[in-house]
Amino acid sequence: DVVMTQSPLSLPVTLGQPASISCRSSQSLVYSDGNIYLSWFQQRPGQSPRRLIYKVSNRDSGVPDRFSGSGSGTDFTLKISRVEAEDVGVYYCMQGTHWPPWTFGQGTKVEIK
Amino acid sequence: QVQLVQSGAEVKKPGASVKVSCKASGYTFTAYYMHWLRQAPGQGLEWMGWINPNSGGTNSAQKFQGRVTMTRDTSISTAYMELNRLTSDDTAVYYCSRDGALDYWGQGTLVTVSS
Numbered sequence: 001d002v003v004m005t006q007s008p009l010s011l012p013v014t015l016g017q018p019a020s021i022s023c024r025s026s027q028s029l030v031y032s033d034g035n036i037y038l039s040w041f042q043q044r045p046g047q048s049p050r051r052l053i054y055k056v057s058n059r060d061s062g063v064p065d066r067f068s069g070s071g072s073g074t075d076f077t078l079k080i081s082r083v084e085a086e087d088v089g090v091y092y093c094m095q096g097t098h099w100p101p102w103t104f105g106q107g108t109k110v111e112i113k
Numbered sequence: 114q115v116q117l118v119q120s121g122a123e124v125k126k127p128g129a130s131v132k133v134s135c136k137a138s139g140y141t142f143t144a145y146y147m148h149w150l151r152q153a154p155g156q157g158l159e160w161m162g163w164i165n166p167n168s169g170g171t172n173s174a175q176k177f178q179g180r181v182t183m184t185r186d187t188s189i190s191t192a193y194m195e196l197n198r199l200t201s202d203d204t205a206v207y208y209c210s211r212d213g214a215l216d217y218w219g220q221g222t223l224v225t226v227s228s
Binding site: 037039041048049050051054060092094096099100101102103104105106107 | 148157158159160162172173174175208213214215216218219220221
């Protein structure tokens with residue numbers, strides 16, 4: 001199984017400041033069709049996960065443009081340009097290239113300082 | 114709009130089975146696989162398996178094979194996940210999610226296993 005490793009696991013951030021989460025996979029996530037099936041999810045307290053980013057850098061509809069994804073091969077990053085109070089929650093990266101199974105990172109808890 | 118509505122919370126005894134439903138609306142049910150995942154209290158997300166609503170074919174994670182059954186009723190656009198031989202380690206919120214892209218999620222169903 002592909003292991004997804006996130007860092008940091010806890011991220012205290014000041015409102016209005018940027019935040020960055022790293023995700024590393026144990027093998028390349030390039031699929032045979034050339035795509036990279038790496039997604040990012042946000043889970044606010046008490047809610048279901050919500051997909052923010054798919055195929056590394058594509059924002060889902062309704063996701064604020066302060067969220068951006070980047071990366072290639074085995075190293076990926078989710079950035080929040082200016083953290084807002086509603087961004088508090090746990091963020092997960094997930095790979096859907098080498099399945100089954102689909103695998104997730106451990107999660108990064110974003111909180112306001 | 115796409116919606117996945119799951120059945121309500123369950124409390125089960127060890128050794129019992131639980132069946133969770135996921136009713137889809139807002140899209141063609143048979144056009145997208147349905148995935149099942151779970152999240153133990155305070156833990157991360159774990160993929161369990163998928164069902165192809167069109168054919169009924171399924172695929173599950175190795176750790177659940179022999180214990181999980183995924184089915185569907187296309188007449189009511191509903192997918193089901195049944196987990197057998199429950200233990201306390203199966204206490205979790207269970208989610209359904211559409212497609213391998215996991216673009217839409219149900220609200221979750223809390224299953225508590227306790228004697």
